[in-house]
Amino acid sequence: MHRFFLPPECFKEDKVIFPDDIAHQIRRVLRLTAGDRVFVLDGSNNEMLVELEEVADFNVTGDIVSRKKNKAEPDVKVTMLVALTQRDKFEMILQKCTEIGASAIIPIITSRSLIQDFNKASSKLDRWRNIIREAAEQSGRGRIPELSSPLKYDTGLQNAAKKNDLLLMPWENEDGLTLKDKLSESTHRDHKTIAILIGPEGGFSYEEVQKAQQTGFVSLSLGPRILRMETAAMITLAFVLYDNNQMM
Amino acid sequence: MHRFFLPPECFKEDKVIFPDDIAHQIRRVLRLTAGDRVFVLDGSNNEMLVELEEVADFNVTGDIVSRKKNKAEPDVKVTMLVALTQRDKFEMILQKCTEIGASAIIPIITSRSLIQDFNKASSKLDRWRNIIREAAEQSGRGRIPELSSPLKYDTGLQNAAKKNDLLLMPWENEDGLTLKDKLSESTHRDHKTIAILIGPEGGFSYEEVQKAQQTGFVSLSLGPRILRMETAAMITLAFVLYDNNQMM
Numbered sequence: 001m002h003r004f005f006l007p008p009e010c011f012k013e014d015k016v017i018f019p020d021d022i023a024h025q026i027r028r029v030l031r032l033t034a035g036d037r038v039f040v041l042d043g044s045n046n047e048m049l050v051e052l053e054e055v056a057d058f059n060v061t062g063d064i065v066s067r068k069k070n071k072a073e074p075d076v077k078v079t080m081l082v083a084l085t086q087r088d089k090f091e092m093i094l095q096k097c098t099e100i101g102a103s104a105i106i107p108i109i110t111s112r113s114l115i116q117d118f119n120k121a122s123s124k125l126d127r128w129r130n131i132i133r134e135a136a137e138q139s140g141r142g143r144i145p146e147l148s149s150p151l152k153y154d155t156g157l158q159n160a161a162k163k164n165d166l167l168l169m170p171w172e173n174e175d176g177l178t179l180k181d182k183l184s185e186s187t188h189r190d191h192k193t194i195a196i197l198i199g200p201e202g203g204f205s206y207e208e209v210q211k212a213q214q215t216g217f218v219s220l221s222l223g224p225r226i227l228r229m230e231t232a233a234m235i236t237l238a239f240v241l242y243d244n245n246q247m248m
Numbered sequence: 249m250h251r252f253f254l255p256p257e258c259f260k261e262d263k264v265i266f267p268d269d270i271a272h273q274i275r276r277v278l279r280l281t282a283g284d285r286v287f288v289l290d291g292s293n294n295e296m297l298v299e300l301e302e303v304a305d306f307n308v309t310g311d312i313v314s315r316k317k318n319k320a321e322p323d324v325k326v327t328m329l330v331a332l333t334q335r336d337k338f339e340m341i342l343q344k345c346t347e348i349g350a351s352a353i354i355p356i357i358t359s360r361s362l363i364q365d366f367n368k369a370s371s372k373l374d375r376w377r378n379i380i381r382e383a384a385e386q387s388g389r390g391r392i393p394e395l396s397s398p399l400k401y402d403t404g405l406q407n408a409a410k411k412n413d414l415l416l417m418p419w420e421n422e423d424g425l426t427l428k429d430k431l432s433e434s435t436h437r438d439h440k441t442i443a444i445l446i447g448p449e450g451g452f453s454y455e456e457v458q459k460a461q462q463t464g465f466v467s468l469s470l471g472p473r474i475l476r477m478e479t480a481a482m483i484t485l486a487f488v489l490y491d492n493n494q495m496m
Contacts, residue, residue, distance in 0.1 A: 099476060180496045228386070228387075234479070239490060
């Protein structure tokens, strides 16, 4: 069944008034009609079964048939700090990390990021938010992961350190501690907020690695095979959630 | 450093004669010159450091400086049976499953596969082999995962059952056993050959699920969030290798 996140102003007691863009999608793209049912989400973990009442050109409304809590959200909140990179790759990371279960995504500009222009990156925010919302709808989540404006590397590190209990950084030159070693430490399950820092294609500079370590990030190996940036992002997030029993 | 898989006929004692396509890449694309070094792989886990000797238009040769065994190959052999689907998605699965550590990939035609034409699918094999070889080179593997011609669903199931100790099938309607439950069974680490069956976008038909179960495949849940086909493929492979200590 189709799922839609709607803003708060769309809910009036037991009625739902769909905003124009979703009304268009319902009527013109999905060709649903009165009597069809969809799931509507308020973005705060509430999920409503809605029966379409009126499906007209500038007016699509529905009645809430039942309400329940969404159960797909992980208890552990993982924030992904992702170096800006080429469009396809970055958008794949947004989509896949949303499906897998990230709570927030922060684009960061590193010295080797392919995109260095802060304004250019910020202009993409609407497009990126749509990708994340659609992935959240498709994967059945109860909340839309937060997307922040792109941050400078140092600012990103400091914000993450303030807000998270555990700071992880996969690094291709780390040959000691693996992610699996780190996750098998008995204390790690006390962490309810975890940040994962993902470097760009060319890797972090040595200064960036040092800065991250000084801020409290633990550098980790992902094993003997060299993973591309987007694969490292997905796999690290998936392992952290899996290990915390938040994946399945 | 650049890495190249070469066929057996390219090795003459301590010399390497590069085939035309790679010679072209070395000279014209990468612009390497005599004295530069590359890694050469024979596809059987042997890795050679090679110094380029002659770099001419139809003749690129090198001297083997040292030899070692590649250490990036998992001990557990995982075969991915993947339903044919749209090009981008299928090619992403080939690339990512190679990086993550699959040993073999078998395209299969299910009733809901987007591509039903056997010949059309087979004509893509060269292109798919290149994607896999490049991903194997880039990720530092010692072998190139095998790619078979596309198989019909029933044939794929039967071949997999003959050749593998453990048969796994993520299924979106499975609400009992999770992949994590299955992998936590104490006996599973005795399995050295594992097949993973990945259904198409629209899921398996009920008959297909029954057939797979009758052939010995265990249907598994991947948790509360609904993963796209390509995400399910990568994540399942990664978890199986991780759990077997083959990922890190």
